[in-house]
Amino acid sequence: MIRGTYVLRKNDGTILFHRAYSQEKLDEVLTSGFLVAVSRFSSELGSGEIDSIVMKNLKFVYGAFENIMIIFYVDRDDDDQFVREDIRKVASQFLWQFGDEIKELKASDTSKFKTFVPELDRIVQEEVRVKIVLIGEPKVGKTTIAKIVAKEPVQANYEASQVATIKKAAFDKFEAILWDIPGAGLDGKGWEQLIRGAGVVFVVLDSSLENAVRSKAIVSRISEVAKGAAVFAIANRQDQNEAANPSILERVLGVPTYGLSAVSNTAREDIINIIRESLMISRRGKKKGDAQSALGDEILRLKLEVDTSRREIKEVKDILAVLARKIAQMEKR
Secondary structure, eight states: OOOEEEHHHHHHHHEEEEEEEOOOOOOHHHHHHHHHHHHSSSSSSSTTOOOEEEEETTTEEEEEEEEEEEEEEEETTOOHHHHHHHHHHHHHHHHHHHHHTTTTTTTTTTGGGGGGGHHHHHHHHOOOOEEEEESSSSSSSSHOOOHTTTTOOOOOSSOOOOOOOOEEEEEEEEEEEEOOOOOTTSSSSHHHHHTTTTTTEEEEEOOOOHHHHHHHHHHHHHHSTTOOOEEEEEEOOOOSSTTHHHHHHHHTTTSSSEEOOOOOOTTHHHHHHHHHHHHHHHHHHSSOOOOOOOOOHHHHHHHSSSOOOOHHHHHHHHHHHHHHHHHHHHOOO
């Protein structure tokens, strides 16, 4: 969460503008010391360059732009990538409005900058709402993931979801609307209507190779139905001994795949980081990596990367047989 913003004049450290978004008071000694320090080494930052530093429970993200410094202070665990985007917007708008007046301004005459409050609020408080869909076979952890993100209690005993449920969670500048699609309904087409309009779709796995092979059809169908949605996979249950490496599952599915253990003490933080990275990738139109390898290539890669214990060799042979049949079917078409 963004706690507040400072705008400083570079050459003398004059505070041109300050806006607080939190009722919590800053440590005055800590803050004043930081502002003095950052104004002194501002000349070392190139114009447009942005850096950050963590101090106690806050993170200060700052950047130099022509003759001003823009400083945002946020919660220490926030991803400052989104803050950096806001800093650039604020700098551009502030210089556009007041650029000609800053240089000759007297330190005691900063009242005129109060008119920047509405513009700053527009930039800072612009929240991005995104629909996130969790889909996958039964018993892979979709509901558990949704409840963890929404900070709801998780039941110890498994109960299959009968209808789609919706959870909400806010972090950084996002309001995430999580749709948990029941796994039992994947044989029909009802789920296709539920994923329309999604910004991000996560196919949740139990980290077995068999599950990944079966889920490949879901991935293909999602790409056809939810056009414009970024598709990823979450390989849950990575704490299990038989769990396959996410990189192998990624090659089978053909979409970026993240490992997760939903029973970990850091599960919520891990899930938020996964969502955060996927949103960054989808917003920029990038891929986490080139995961579009052909099925034929997977046979060789699985042989090279899977551990060569006897138990795993048998498992791999079964998967290779499935892949070989799929290749044969594709060649016949």
